[in-house]
Amino acid sequence: MSKTVSLNQQIVEDCKLNKAKAQMLLYDNYCDAMYIIAQRYVKDSFIAEDVMQDAFIKVFKNIKKFKGEVTIGAWIKKIVINQCIDYLKKRKIELVSIDESKLTIADDDWTVEDEVTIKKITSAINSLPDKYKVVLNLYLIEGYDHQEIAQVLNITEVASRSQLMRGKNKLKNQLKAVNYA
Known part of the structure; x- marks a missing residue:
């Protein structure tokens, strides 16, 4: 054989x-x-x-x-x-760690309207501050979990979650602004 x-x-x-x-x-x-x-x-x-x-x-x-x-x-x-x-x-991106008591739950039930194109989403992600963009990419696109992100970026899992939450909220607001523009 x-x-x-x-x-x-x-x-x-x-x-x-x-x-x-x-x-x-x-x-x-x-x-x-x-x-x-x-x-x-x-x-x-x-x-x-x-x-x-x-x-x-x-x-x-x-x-x-x-x-x-x-x-x-x-x-x-x-x-x-x-x-x-x-x-x-x-480039010394500052990934800010926050106190876990200040952490709020992100609104995960939002949807992107059909007229928002992938190009607009990519553009919106790229316009985010690097500290949010990196965590968003690692979590949403690359499939890393918060433990892996924390290890790779040398931050806490809480910081990873907060950066993801803040990044998602900024992205959501940018996409809403694009839809209304």
């Missing part, structure tokens, strides 16, 4: 051997998607490109550590997200 190796598996194995063609193929297969992810975190397209490039440098430096427990795309995505967060931390 012969074992069939997928194209991605072969590319990864060749990348582990520092084969330039394989590295270029891996980059070409994932660069567009990873650039979009980077843009969710940093507003400037040039910075997003730089962050993505730095992430791919880390990918190729650490490809031998890739064990195949997740897909190569998921592994690269995590590196890109971490690279974005590192960039934002270097």
Whole structure:
């Protein structure tokens, strides 16, 4: 019985051997998607490109550590997200921790009207302060839970929840303003 190796598996194995063609193929297969992810975190397209490039440098430096427990795309995505967060931390984003007694429950039952497009939503998210945008992206888009967000951003889970709540409220207000404009 012969074992069939997928194209991605072969590319990864060749990348582990520092084969330039394989590295270029891996980059070409994932660069567009990873650039979009980077843009969710940093507003400037040039910075997003730089962050993505730095992430791919880390990918190729650490490809031998890739064990195949997740897909190569998921592994690269995590590196890109971490690279974005590192960039934002270097900019010294202040993620404010609040007292748990001041925490209020967010209104999760709001809906976005049909005329609000994905572009408007993306634009509204990108216009949020970074401290809200990062937590919103990690929670709503990337699927991280508050414990993971707290670990990644070096904040408390309460701070993560409060940043999410505040970000959702700001986003909700921006989207309402867009609908009435």
